[in-house]
Amino acid sequence: MSSFEFPSIYNFPPFFTKQPNNSVWKSQLQQWTTLVLDYCKHYRIWRLSTAGTPIVEDATGVPSDSLFTNSIIDRHLKPEVCQEIIASLVDQGRAQWIDKTAQKSVLVLWYSISEWSDLLLNWVDSTGQKGVVLTLYEIQHGNLTLSEEFHSIDETTLTQALELLEKKGKVLMMKENKNVVGVKFI
Amino acid sequence: MGNSGSKGLSEQDKAILQLKLQRDNLHKAQTRINLVIEKENQVARQLLRNGQKERAKLALRKKRYQESLIKQVFGQMDTLEQLISTIEFKLIEKDVLYGLQEGNKVLGQLNNEMSLDKVDKILDESDEAIRYQEEITDLLGTRMNQADETAVEEELEALERETKKTVVLPDVPTVRVGVEDDKETRNEQKEDKPLQTQKTPVAA
Numbered sequence: 001m002s003s004f005e006f007p008s009i010y011n012f013p014p015f016f017t018k019q020p021n022n023s024v025w026k027s028q029l030q031q032w033t034t035l036v037l038d039y040c041k042h043y044r045i046w047r048l049s050t051a052g053t054p055i056v057e058d059a060t061g062v063p064s065d066s067l068f069t070n071s072i073i074d075r076h077l078k079p080e081v082c083q084e085i086i087a088s089l090v091d092q093g094r095a096q097w098i099d100k101t102a103q104k105s106v107l108v109l110w111y112s113i114s115e116w117s118d119l120l121l122n123w124v125d126s127t128g129q130k131g132v133v134l135t136l137y138e139i140q141h142g143n144l145t146l147s148e149e150f151h152s153i154d155e156t157t158l159t160q161a162l163e164l165l166e167k168k169g170k171v172l173m174m175k176e177n178k179n180v181v182g183v184k185f186i
Numbered sequence: 187m188g189n190s191g192s193k194g195l196s197e198q199d200k201a202i203l204q205l206k207l208q209r210d211n212l213h214k215a216q217t218r219i220n221l222v223i224e225k226e227n228q229v230a231r232q233l234l235r236n237g238q239k240e241r242a243k244l245a246l247r248k249k250r251y252q253e254s255l256i257k258q259v260f261g262q263m264d265t266l267e268q269l270i271s272t273i274e275f276k277l278i279e280k281d282v283l284y285g286l287q288e289g290n291k292v293l294g295q296l297n298n299e300m301s302l303d304k305v306d307k308i309l310d311e312s313d314e315a316i317r318y319q320e321e322i323t324d325l326l327g328t329r330m331n332q333a334d335e336t337a338v339e340e341e342l343e344a345l346e347r348e349t350k351k352t353v354v355l356p357d358v359p360t361v362r363v364g365v366e367d368d369k370e371t372r373n374e375q376k377e378d379k380p381l382q383t384q385k386t387p388v389a390a
Contacts, residue, residue, distance in 0.1 A: 132274065133199050133202045133206065134206075135206045135207055135210050137207075137210035137213070137214075138206065141213070172194060172195050174195060174199070174200070174203050181203065181207060182203040182206070182207070184199060
């Protein structure tokens with residue numbers, strides 16, 4: 001996997017300090033949130049801690065250090081600023097708290113749930129799999145999805161996208177012990 | 187597909203789901219075994235570097251065992267995949283058969299609406315209409331004949347007038363012939379000019 005190309009502002013020391021001027025801070029916050037989303041999309045990071053470290057099961061090719069630390073210029077964001085950036089992502093609908101009370105990590109949505117559901121629908125159409133029973137596993141890890149954006153997608157994100165499609169009447173859910181194990185697109 | 191869609195999830199769907207879940211489990215097992223094989227490979231290399239040949243051999247034996255396991259997994263995967271494909275294709279065949287059945291029903295209904303009595307009646311009406319048309323054609327034919335006769339008489343009168351006019355013609359041609367002679371002489375003069383022009387470039 002190729003290395004993520006950071007924007008030039010990432011090497012600008014003041015970028016790692018919350019600016020006192022309110023309008024400057026808003027701009028800074030927007031740039032940080034954009035950076036987080038682009039970074040996670042590049043490395044296909046589905047979960048991120050508030051410290052900025054990826055939460056991955058198999059860490060092949062994904063950097064393990066914090067996104068909020070730049071060792072080249074020896075700068076890092078303070079924990080409370082990190083928290084504000086992550087909270088801003090949640091407010092924008094680009095992230096979800098994994099545990100709302102603890103607020104220590106988030107599900108990163110570089111595509112929204114609605115966009116994921118559209119991508120799934122298009123894939124099923126283009127592969128001629130309407131009316132076919134599909135398991136969540138084959139959607140996540142199957143050969144047919146290798147070139148799709150949602151290959152290796154987090155199960156929680158996938159389930160939410162499918163639930164959205166279910167409400168629209170596009171999908172029938174197959175459950176075992178209240179867990180979704182399969183779907184059928186109709 | 188519309189048939190199965192309207193019913194929602196069928197027993198066949200649930201059966202296919204179970205088979206696919208088993209296939210997924212085998213796929214996961216495959217992934218795990220591959221990791222173990224790779225790990226044993228690395229262990230063997232490390233042991234050889236440390237000069238522990240017997241332990242390296244042991245690690246390689248474990249690796250071969252894992253490889254034999256993965257062959258079994260592949261075999262089972264193939265069997266499951268074939269079974270899944272067969273069932274899915276049977277469902278397609280079932281839909282095709284259903285389509286044929288519905289087609290036959292519709293065809294039967296249409297045939298019922300077209301009874302033989304109706305067909306005979308329509309053909310009889312058609313024959314009557316044809317005969318009626320022929321009578322009309324005959325009547326129109328007679329009238330047309332009368333019209334043709336009057337037209338022929340008019341043409342005769344016209345021809346008679348033209349024959350009278352032709353008597354006057356002999357006087358006119360003498361003047362016309364003279365005009366044509368003048369044109370011919372002019373053409374000859376025109377022909378001479380290009381010959382002269384052709385000679386001058388030869389001199390050059």
